Amino acid sequence: ARYRKVDEDFFEELEEVLITADVGVSTVMDLVEELKMEVKRQKIKDSSEMKDVISEKLVEIYYGEEDKSIQHLQLDGEGLQVILVVGVNGAGKTTSIGKLAHQLKADGKKVILAAGDTFRAGAIEQLEVWGERANVPVIKHNEGSDPAAVIYDGIKAAKSREADVLICDTAGRLQNKVNLMNELAKVKRVIEREIPGAPHEVLLVLDATTGQNALTQARIFSEATDVTGIVLTKLDGTAKGGIVLAIRNELQIPVKFVGLGEGIDDLQQFDADAFVYGLFADLGINEEEEEYE
Amino acid sequence: MAFEGLADRLQGTIKKITGKGKVSEQDVKEMTREVRLALLEADVNFKVVKQLIARIKERAVGQEVMESLTPGQQVIKVVKDELTNLMGGEQSKIAVADRPPTVIMMVGLQGAGKTTTTGKLANHLRKKHNRNPLLVACDIYRPAAIKQLETLGTQLDMPVFSLGTEANPVDIANQAIAKAKEDHNDYVIIDTAGRLHVDENLMEELQQIKADVKPDEIFLVVDSMTGQDAVNVAESFNEQLDITGVVLTKLDGDTRGGAALSIKAVTDKPIKFAGMGEKLDQLEAFHPERMASRILGM
Numbered sequence A: 001a002r003y004r005k006v007d008e009d010f011f012e013e014l015e016e017v018l019i020t021a022d023v024g025v026s027t028v029m030d031l032v033e034e035l036k037m038e039v040k041r042q043k044i045k046d047s048s049e050m051k052d053v054i055s056e057k058l059v060e061i062y063y064g065e066e067d068k069s070i071q072h073l074q075l076d077g078e079g080l081q082v083i084l085v086v087g088v089n090g091a092g093k094t095t096s097i098g099k100l101a102h103q104l105k106a107d108g109k110k111v112i113l114a115a116g117d118t119f120r121a122g123a124i125e126q127l128e129v130w131g132e133r134a135n136v137p138v139i140k141h142n143e144g145s146d147p148a149a150v151i152y153d154g155i156k157a158a159k160s161r162e163a164d165v166l167i168c169d170t171a172g173r174l175q176n177k178v179n180l181m182n183e184l185a186k187v188k189r190v191i192e193r194e195i196p197g198a199p200h201e202v203l204l205v206l207d208a209t210t211g212q213n214a215l216t217q218a219r220i221f222s223e224a225t226d227v228t229g230i231v232l233t234k235l236d237g238t239a240k241g242g243i244v245l246a247i248r249n250e251l252q253i254p255v256k257f258v259g260l261g262e263g264i265d266d267l268q269q270f271d272a273d274a275f276v277y278g279l280f281a282d283l284g285i286n287e288e289e290e291e292y293e
Numbered sequence B: 001m002a003f004e005g006l007a008d009r010l011q012g013t014i015k016k017i018t019g020k021g022k023v024s025e026q027d028v029k030e031m032t033r034e035v036r037l038a039l040l041e042a043d044v045n046f047k048v049v050k051q052l053i054a055r056i057k058e059r060a061v062g063q064e065v066m067e068s069l070t071p072g073q074q075v076i077k078v079v080k081d082e083l084t085n086l087m088g089g090e091q092s093k094i095a096v097a098d099r100p101p102t103v104i105m106m107v108g109l110q111g112a113g114k115t116t117t118t119g120k121l122a123n124h125l126r127k128k129h130n131r132n133p134l135l136v137a138c139d140i141y142r143p144a145a146i147k148q149l150e151t152l153g154t155q156l157d158m159p160v161f162s163l164g165t166e167a168n169p170v171d172i173a174n175q176a177i178a179k180a181k182e183d184h185n186d187y188v189i190i191d192t193a194g195r196l197h198v199d200e201n202l203m204e205e206l207q208q209i210k211a212d213v214k215p216d217e218i219f220l221v222v223d224s225m226t227g228q229d230a231v232n233v234a235e236s237f238n239e240q241l242d243i244t245g246v247v248l249t250k251l252d253g254d255t256r257g258g259a260a261l262s263i264k265a266v267t268d269k270p271i272k273f274a275g276m277g278e279k280l281d282q283l284e285a286f287h288p289e290r291m292a293s294r295i296l297g298m
């Protein structure tokens, strides 16, 4: 490994690398200040010693004061478990549902999908293809019909077929569209009314290429639907998805899965350590690659 | 905090200056610091911000600001000027081929809005220019992508050319051109599958389509919520395809849209249109000065 001094240049480059990873400028500046103090305290000279210090701090930002255990899906309750999937347009909701259905099925669960996106052209057919791929049934209505009614039917069907998990697709919507956010809240109320304690998970699907707007997405979708976790998609590209640090820190919403491609197997459990390594891998002090894939 | 307007953020520094009637280098430093933060919070790329700040600094210590009675406002004006200039003038023109059909290729990352924009552009060409486009379904990968485009075609009452998912996208594009000639469609808009700029095979597929159909326009479709990665994506698509323009989608949201600036800075290709909603009539000309204000939160 090359020897590199931990000096002003080093911190400047670190700042650039993290901002470039979409961590957000204020988070990065706070972090760098803390790291500088840490370096003084521990009398660190060589940058190779920084790898662990940086990733520890990043993981600390991610978790904040929170309990670190609850990042898996919470689907162990009695009876039908319902997952509601929400997010802005094109983030990867429908695709992630297909992947998730496949995983749950492999775990021995009986899964049903509800085609709650009745708006976008071809959305129902897209979910049906994923249903075929994952070999799970899809409950649908016609394009243009009321999404809450589809979800209602999905619940009925899932109950009568004694399914373990119902995953509800919804149309993409930008969080500043009040009507559409109200529509989503209504869908959630239908689920709550039909099954006490449901939805058991509300997953917000976030595109990793998204910048600072992702924080607003998380905040407003949470207000409408009490988001319980994030699926961070498209991490197979060059984007790093650093904004989820702030989302977890400020809103306490954990990332549960990451999307790493368009194939049915390209969904992995989130791993905070692997993720934060990825954020500053470009700094060139990580001797072994411990990123995803 | 994030997304606070630049004008608001500069208030403090401005107050100091108005009291003094003269701007010191330290004042400029403080002001450019705020501008830098605003740009980064708006997702303008780090390197692009660096270059911009250097230029703004230069102008801010110059006469126009120093001798202004309202140096604070003057600095904001300089910043806005620089952003607007960088983004270029309004350019919603679309090429017209000497011999029809004019061919347009839509390219970009997954989920950016290519298919929707294909429909919107076709609608625009018919409504504003009295044209008769053929839409081409070259996305054989995404589940129901062809169905999506066909549905848009039905909504618009416009023809869609497809050969299913078994055919090769290059063949589909070639046969579509022949079909358009036969049917006297004066525009052909090719919808391609979303792909990562680092996916060599799929990028090569686009290069092959380009080599065969010799498009008059290649539009890179970019989601306006994109963060720092926008420069990598735009630079890479431009290098590999020499795009002719950019369409920025989902501007009906509340993103600051700094990606617009980053893309323009690294490709120097015009941003031609803005997607303003999911419906097929929600495509607008791109307005650089409005975008500059938006990025600054003004």
Ligand SMILES: Nc1nc2c(ncn2[C@@H]2O[C@H](COP(=O)(O)OP(=O)(O)OP(=O)(O)O)[C@@H](O)[C@H]2O)c(=O)[nH]1
Binding pocket: A087, A088, A089, A090, A091, A092, A093, A094, A095, A096, A117, A120, A123, A170, A171, A172, A173, A205, A233, A234, A235, A236, A237, A258, A259, A260, A261, A262, A266, B110, B111, B142, B194, B196
């Ligand atoms: N490379 C990559 N592409 C992905 C990933 N997840 C989804 N995609 C692609 O992103 C595009 C959009 O995915 P969808 O699942 O349709 O997204 P959506 O959120 O359901 O979109 P709307 O319903 O239109 O709002 C598709 O081309 C997917 O194949 C991922 O993890 N990696």
Ligand SMILES: Nc1nc2c(ncn2[C@@H]2O[C@H](COP(=O)(O)OP(=O)(O)OP(=O)(O)O)[C@@H](O)[C@H]2O)c(=O)[nH]1
Binding pocket: A089, A090, A120, A172, A174, B108, B109, B110, B111, B112, B113, B114, B115, B116, B117, B139, B142, B145, B192, B193, B194, B195, B221, B249, B250, B251, B252, B253, B274, B275, B276, B277, B278
């Ligand atoms: N609000 C809003 N939504 C848009 C806009 N443009 C596209 N969309 C939505 O964004 C999502 C993705 O659009 P598509 O046209 O399927 O994107 P694509 O680039 O073709 O996606 P792939 O083919 O999977 O790569 C859909 O839900 C569209 O309705 C826009 O300008 N505003």
Ligand SMILES: [K+]
Binding pocket: A235, A236, A237, A238, A239, A240
């Ligand atoms: K990546």
Ligand SMILES: [Mg+2]
Binding pocket: A093, A094, A095, A117, A123, A169, A170, A171, A172
């Ligand atoms: Mg969908």
Ligand SMILES: [Mg+2]
Binding pocket: B114, B115, B116, B139, B142, B145, B191, B192, B193, B194
């Ligand atoms: Mg498409």
